[in-house]
Amino acid sequence: MTPSLLRPDQPLRLVDTYPPSAPALQAIIRVEDLSIVFDGPSGQVIAVDRVSLAVAQGEFVSIVGPSGCGKSTLLNAMAGLERPFEGQVLIAGEAMRAPRPEIGMVFQQPHLFPWKSVRRNIAHGPRALGKPKAEALRIADDLIEMIGLTRFASAYPHTLSGGMQQRVAIARALANQPRVLLMDEPFGALDAQTRAVMQDNLLELRERINATIVFVTHDIDEAILLSDRVLIMSAGPGRILRDLQVSLPRPRSSAIVAEAAYLALKRDCLDLIRSEGRRAFEQMEIRT
Amino acid sequence: MSGGGRRSTSTAARLSVLVAVLSVPAFTGVWELVARSGIVNAVLFPPPSTVAVAVLEWIRSGQFFGDLVASLSRVAAGFAIGAAGGIVLGVLTGQFRLVSSLLSPLFHILRPIPPIAFVPIVILWFGLSETGKLFLVVWGVFFTVWLATHIGVQKVDRGLIRAAQMLGTPQRHMLWEIVLLGALPYITVGLRTAVSISFYTLVAAELAGAFSGIVYRIEIAQQNMQTGQVMGGLAALGLLSFVADRSFATLAERAVWWR
Ligand SMILES: Nc1ncnc2c1ncn2[C@@H]1O[C@H](COP(=O)(O)OP(=O)(O)O)[C@@H](O)[C@H]1O
Ligand SMILES: [Mg+2]
Numbered sequence: 001m002t003p004s005l006l007r008p009d010q011p012l013r014l015v016d017t018y019p020p021s022a023p024a025l026q027a028i029i030r031v032e033d034l035s036i037v038f039d040g041p042s043g044q045v046i047a048v049d050r051v052s053l054a055v056a057q058g059e060f061v062s063i064v065g066p067s068g069c070g071k072s073t074l075l076n077a078m079a080g081l082e083r084p085f086e087g088q089v090l091i092a093g094e095a096m097r098a099p100r101p102e103i104g105m106v107f108q109q110p111h112l113f114p115w116k117s118v119r120r121n122i123a124h125g126p127r128a129l130g131k132p133k134a135e136a137l138r139i140a141d142d143l144i145e146m147i148g149l150t151r152f153a154s155a156y157p158h159t160l161s162g163g164m165q166q167r168v169a170i171a172r173a174l175a176n177q178p179r180v181l182l183m184d185e186p187f188g189a190l191d192a193q194t195r196a197v198m199q200d201n202l203l204e205l206r207e208r209i210n211a212t213i214v215f216v217t218h219d220i221d222e223a224i225l226l227s228d229r230v231l232i233m234s235a236g237p238g239r240i241l242r243d244l245q246v247s248l249p250r251p252r253s254s255a256i257v258a259e260a261a262y263l264a265l266k267r268d269c270l271d272l273i274r275s276e277g278r279r280a281f282e283q284m285e286i287r288t
Numbered sequence: 289m290s291g292g293g294r295r296s297t298s299t300a301a302r303l304s305v306l307v308a309v310l311s312v313p314a315f316t317g318v319w320e321l322v323a324r325s326g327i328v329n330a331v332l333f334p335p336p337s338t339v340a341v342a343v344l345e346w347i348r349s350g351q352f353f354g355d356l357v358a359s360l361s362r363v364a365a366g367f368a369i370g371a372a373g374g375i376v377l378g379v380l381t382g383q384f385r386l387v388s389s390l391l392s393p394l395f396h397i398l399r400p401i402p403p404i405a406f407v408p409i410v411i412l413w414f415g416l417s418e419t420g421k422l423f424l425v426v427w428g429v430f431f432t433v434w435l436a437t438h439i440g441v442q443k444v445d446r447g448l449i450r451a452a453q454m455l456g457t458p459q460r461h462m463l464w465e466i467v468l469l470g471a472l473p474y475i476t477v478g479l480r481t482a483v484s485i486s487f488y489t490l491v492a493a494e495l496a497g498a499f500s501g502i503v504y505r506i507e508i509a510q511q512n513m514q515t516g517q518v519m520g521g522l523a524a525l526g527l528l529s530f531v532a533d534r535s536f537a538t539l540a541e542r543a544v545w546w547r
Contacts, residue, residue: 081450101456111447115469115546125455156546169451176455 027054028212029078029180033087036073047073049237050087055212062215062223063231070238071216075184078214079105091180101129104178108185110165112157118168119144119153125176143171163194174209181211185218196254199225203252221257224266242272334516342516351505358500359490366425367486371479374430378437383467395434403428404492411496421493428489429482436478440471476540483536487529
């Protein structure tokens with residue numbers, strides 16, 4: 001038997017704190033009554049509907065919901081890539097109107113520059129911010145070592161596997177030392193084995209950097225495993241239904257998803273979701 | 289048997305290489321025999337030996353080199369100007385909707401008109417000057433390169449642009465680095481097509497009246513019934529165009545260096 005990663009004496013709690021009653025004190029991200037509307041072929045589509053949330057400095061928050069519920073739109077608004085229709089996103093007290101280099105983003109697809117080597121892809125951000133070439137490359141080399149791709153420093157992206165490409169994309173986003181790291185289903189396109197490895201990598205990485213992370217996924221296991229808090233979104237229009245505190249101790253590893261305590265937590269979580277009676281979440285049946 | 293199968297495959301491969309090597313000499317030989325046999329008029333269809341003599345004479349007289357330089361410089365200058373203009377305007381129309389609204393309708397009307405059709409008006413505008421010839425080649429190259437660049441820029445992965453934005457890439461780098469390199473695979477295809485087009489338009493330009501050049505030499509030889517020289521000129525033009533296309537293909541592969 002593998003030793004339990006969860007301490008039996010520590011009760012697992014799931015506390016729903018949505019909507020936030022009082023504004024969190026040291027919130028670095030604050031989304032206030034945010035609505036985003038798109039002009040679709042058959043009229044307007046409300047992708048995000050009056051969402052409010054706050055993320056504290058250093059927190060790891062996941063946003064979970066079925067595909068099409070507005071997760072990416074919400075994250076893009078935090079990134080400054082999408083303009084609010086109503087409401088606003090404040091990061092470090094400043095309204096997001098355009099991308100800012102102190103906010104990093106990792107997309108579902110790596111979107112590496114195909115004409116640049118791994119090293120130069122990672123050095124792109126520091127170079128864009130005007131750092132001298134030597135310094136940018138030094139930053140890149142440090143990150144390459146951290147993601148364990150030293151052998152591939154001068155390889156071009158298309159020669160790498162999907163998981164390796166996504167590691168480069170994460171390193172590239174970290175090269176500007178962002179205060180906030182936004183991740184939009186970063187492991188969604190990877191196979192199950194690679195995904196588990198990447199989740200463990202991210203858990204380790206998180207101990208070393210002090211960025212606040214907002215992580216979008218449609219995988220409830222992934223959300224619970226990685227996060228301090230899980231926000232549950234509903235579809236059409238995109239709203240936040242639940243705000244769940246995950247009181248699993250750290251450090252964690254992907255091995256805990258097989259443990260009884262974890263499964264109980266997940267069942268609670270799914271019950272909470274299901275009690276809302278939303279069809280959209282039928283796909284999140286317990287498979288255990 | 290797998291061994292036997294492999295052997296017969298390699299025999300077939302060797303045979304096809306042999307046939308390919310012998311193909312041109314064989315056809316030249318047949319042509320020589322037919323032309324000498326009297327079945328066809330040897331003045332209109334001179335045998336390869338006569339063509340070879342005419343080409344040697346062309347080279348020995350020193351005219352060949354002058355003609356080559358004249359034709360090549362027209363093609364090169366026209367290609368360079370047309371391609372540069374096509375890339376710059378293609379990036380602008382591909383990236384900025386307002387510029388596209390302004391220019392694309394006009395370009396789409398002008399593009400399908402064969403450049404050769406402009407010969408009469410070009411003679412009126414520029415006479416028999418080099419400017420007129422340059423104009424024709426530029427005209428042919430420009431629209432091909434513009435369209436390829438325009439489409440290429442629009443097909444640049446939006447994700448790449450968003451990633452670059454998130455990393456703090458300044459606007460002008462965005463255009464001349466991310467957008468241009470993102471569109472480069474399309475642009476090189478357009479440029480390669482434009483190489484052939486620049487030779488087509490060269491023919492029109494020199495036929496419209498010139499004082500040197502390979503096509504000019506073909507026309508003069510035709511007027512003097514020097515059919516050997518005519519065919520030698522055609523062969524030179526074909527060879528030149530072929531070499532240009534091949535070298536450009538090699539260059540294009542290098543240009544998209546990350547593939
Ligand atoms: N650029 C856009 N134009 C029009 N509709 C969009 C656009 N982006 C997203 N949408 C719509 O908004 C809704 C939410 O999309 P998205 O945020 O991508 O969902 P998720 O990331 O949760 O899968 C969907 O109905 C989608 O069709
Ligand atoms: Mg999405």
